[in-house]
Amino acid sequence: MTGISVIGLGKLGACSAACFAAKGYEVIGVDTKTDYVNAVNNGKAPVCEPRLQEIIDKAGNRLKATHSYRDAMEKSDVTFLIVPTPSKENGHFSNKYMFSALEPLAEALKNSSKAYHLFVITSTVSPGSTDELLIPLIERLSGRKLNEGFGVCYNPEFIALGSVITHFLNPDMVLIGESNEYAGRILEDIYHKVCENSPYMARMSIVSAEITKISLNSYITMKISYANTLANICENIPGADIDDISGALGADRRISPYYIRGGLGFGGPCFPRDNRAFTAFAAKNGVDAKLAKTTDEVNKFQVDHLIDLVMENVNGAEDVSVSILGAAYKPDTPVIEESPAIAIINELLEKNIMVNVYDPLAAENVRAIYGDKVYCSTSVRECIENSSICIVATHADEFKAIDESYFINSHTTVIDCWRVLDPLRLGNKVKHIAIGKSFDRECFSFTNG
Numbered sequence: 001m002t003g004i005s006v007i008g009l010g011k012l013g014a015c016s017a018a019c020f021a022a023k024g025y026e027v028i029g030v031d032t033k034t035d036y037v038n039a040v041n042n043g044k045a046p047v048c049e050p051r052l053q054e055i056i057d058k059a060g061n062r063l064k065a066t067h068s069y070r071d072a073m074e075k076s077d078v079t080f081l082i083v084p085t086p087s088k089e090n091g092h093f094s095n096k097y098m099f100s101a102l103e104p105l106a107e108a109l110k111n112s113s114k115a116y117h118l119f120v121i122t123s124t125v126s127p128g129s130t131d132e133l134l135i136p137l138i139e140r141l142s143g144r145k146l147n148e149g150f151g152v153c154y155n156p157e158f159i160a161l162g163s164v165i166t167h168f169l170n171p172d173m174v175l176i177g178e179s180n181e182y183a184g185r186i187l188e189d190i191y192h193k194v195c196e197n198s199p200y201m202a203r204m205s206i207v208s209a210e211i212t213k214i215s216l217n218s219y220i221t222m223k224i225s226y227a228n229t230l231a232n233i234c235e236n237i238p239g240a241d242i243d244d245i246s247g248a249l250g251a252d253r254r255i256s257p258y259y260i261r262g263g264l265g266f267g268g269p270c271f272p273r274d275n276r277a278f279t280a281f282a283a284k285n286g287v288d289a290k291l292a293k294t295t296d297e298v299n300k301f302q303v304d305h306l307i308d309l310v311m312e313n314v315n316g317a318e319d320v321s322v323s324i325l326g327a328a329y330k331p332d333t334p335v336i337e338e339s340p341a342i343a344i345i346n347e348l349l350e351k352n353i354m355v356n357v358y359d360p361l362a363a364e365n366v367r368a369i370y371g372d373k374v375y376c377s378t379s380v381r382e383c384i385e386n387s388s389i390c391i392v393a394t395h396a397d398e399f400k401a402i403d404e405s406y407f408i409n410s411h412t413t414v415i416d417c418w419r420v421l422d423p424l425r426l427g428n429k430v431k432h433i434a435i436g437k438s439f440d441r442e443c444f445s446f447t448n449g
């Protein structure tokens with residue numbers, strides 16, 4: 001069976017490596033972080049992701065890790081590169097980590113006696129990068145010619161943190177940009193063995209796959225922003241309900257039910273930056289991507305809209321404390337990168353409003369940014385019992401249990417961004433504002449309450 005190496009054992013790489021190994025491949029992972037390498041060699045998950053430990057346990061001795069690129073090259077036929085590609089100021093992705101991994105790998109290939117090696121670029125790159133920069137680098141340092149001594153595929157993943165394993169094993173589509181048919185076939189065979197469903201195999205040129213990757217995410221952000229605008233409109237119309245409307249819209253196959261829920265904006269390590277990269281890529285090719293730009297603006301507006309709602313309900317009172325349930329950009333992940341909740345916290349602190357946060361997975365990341373400027377509670381109850389205003393920022397299942405017994409203040413306003421709470425269980429001391437539904441504009445007076 002083909003040997004696989006995975007360079008970068010982070011949020012996506014660790015899960016990919018573990019899944020390949022659990023499905024029977026001999027896998028060797030490489031990371032610059034010693035604790036990640038040690039964790040994998042000790043059979044432990046190097047990052048926090050649901051089901052990752054279970055899959056590592058299943059992989060057993062087939063999954064190993066090292067710092068040595070030479071070892072990885074010698075012990076594998078196919079190398080997946082899953083290193084960070086941070087966004088630059090101009091919206092394009094930086095290739096610096098990609099270069100730092102590809103250089104030693106290409107040098108190791110030069111000194112290897114093997115006839116062929118397949119490089120699979122999984123990291124998100126700007127369209128054109130693989131053909132214009134990465135392949136020439138491998139050719140120069142390995143002394144080999146593309147499609148003779150090595151092949152290249154561009155194979156990004158469409159996964160959401162918190163569901164990486166499930167999405168990896170059951171993708172809607174496997175996107176394969178290939179340097180030639182042979183390279184693409186090797187990769188397609190791997191996915192046939194690894195996937196638990198029968199995904200659509202989208203095989204195409206490398207540059208088409210690079211464009212597909214950012215276009216897909218940019219399109220989804222547009223859909224989310226559309227739903228959020230619809231939710232904003234519904235709030236102003238008595239009787240209008242975003243859930244009823246998006247349920248009906250989603251039943252139409254041309255729209256589909258996903259990502260039209262309406263609520264807070266999008267965040268995380270992919271959507272915002274992929275959408276900005278789409279704008280930058282379009283501009284580089286002489287096109288003004290107005291939809292993508294507006295999507296970004298609408299997304300920022302969702303935070304402003306929420307802050308306006310908070311301030312309306314603060315109603316001039318001093319010493320108001322706001323509790324925020326969920327700091328990560330979505331449930332089941334510690335990742336707070338471009339999280340709307342973090343943008344909200346920043347705005348509230350700017351206005352000298354006390355902030356109390358509950359998000360057990362993300363608490364450490366929140367503390368790393370704010371220190372003692374923000375209090376991190378250890379339970380939902382502790383977080384909200386004394387707050388004047390509570391923002392439910394993610395749709396974590398845990399929040400569904402909230403009822404009137406959670407609140408001890410005489411008045412609390414709850415801003416429920418995803419409509420997870422049952423208003424009938426909140427009693428009459430709580431004013432429930434559901435984003436996307438009309439609500440009573442009358443506010444509590446915290447000064448007197």
Ligand SMILES: NC(=O)c1ccc[n+]([C@@H]2O[C@H](COP(=O)([O-])OP(=O)(O)OC[C@H]3O[C@@H](n4cnc5c(N)ncnc54)[C@H](O)[C@@H]3O)[C@@H](O)[C@H]2O)c1
Nearest residue numbers: 008010011012013031032082083084085097100101123124
């Ligand atoms: N996380 C996601 O949800 C997701 C989804 C789709 C695509 N991606 C893309 O995948 C890539 C990786 O993302 P991630 O979230 O896993 O990043 P990450 O930061 O969690 O992990 C990257 C890992 O690569 C390691 N690394 C950096 N340089 C290295 C080198 N030269 N050699 C070996 N290891 C090196 C880092 O130490 C780190 O552990 C990015 O391009 C990202 O855009 C991520």
